[in-house]
Amino acid sequence: MFELTVKNKFSAAHVLCGYPGDCARLHGHTWTVEVKVFGKELNELGMLIDFKDIKKQLATIINEFDHSYINDLPGFGEDGVNPTAENLSYYIFQTLAQRISSIQMGVKLKEVSVWESPDAYATYREDF
Numbered sequence: 001m002f003e004l005t006v007k008n009k010f011s012a013a014h015v016l017c018g019y020p021g022d023c024a025r026l027h028g029h030t031w032t033v034e035v036k037v038f039g040k041e042l043n044e045l046g047m048l049i050d051f052k053d054i055k056k057q058l059a060t061i062i063n064e065f066d067h068s069y070i071n072d073l074p075g076f077g078e079d080g081v082n083p084t085a086e087n088l089s090y091y092i093f094q095t096l097a098q099r100i101s102s103i104q105m106g107v108k109l110k111e112v113s114v115w116e117s118p119d120a121y122a123t124y125r126e127d128f
């Protein structure tokens, strides 16, 4: 089994509604997003999938967040979903999983991790 990892970053503002502390006030982070994919077969170039293809798909998702107020975006705030690291990793996983599999048959998204700071992150993965 081969596993590839790609990272990217975005900066945005958020509010954690109902949070019993200062995170309920408007503030920002530079989030780091790490994506892992896996599969068995390499192509004729010796690649599981081109890093560039994963980066491109991840960038299109992350660009929606970059320099935004996340609570205002579809899937968060108005839908009653707090923009926590957990919910961001879940959202990115659900959006990215289908795209990865359609680019390269046999390659699957393993997990998405979202760092709010260098020492705190959440990971979403599904059982196979």
Ligand SMILES: Nc1nc2c(c(=O)[nH]1)N=C([C@H](O)[C@H](O)COP(=O)(O)OP(=O)(O)OP(=O)(O)O)CN2
Pocket (backbone or CB within 6 Å): 016, 023, 027, 083, 084, 085, 086, 116, 117, 120, 122
């Ligand atoms: N399980 C989670 N806990 C918290 C989340 C989260 O997404 N999942 N988010 C927050 C807030 O966004 C908060 O802004 C982050 O706080 P923290 O990690 O504590 O970062 P600080 O820069 O404020 O560092 P401190 O040293 O703790 O002041 C909170 N919890």
Ligand SMILES: [Zn+2]
Pocket (backbone or CB within 6 Å): 014, 023, 027, 028, 029, 116
């Ligand atoms: Zn925060």
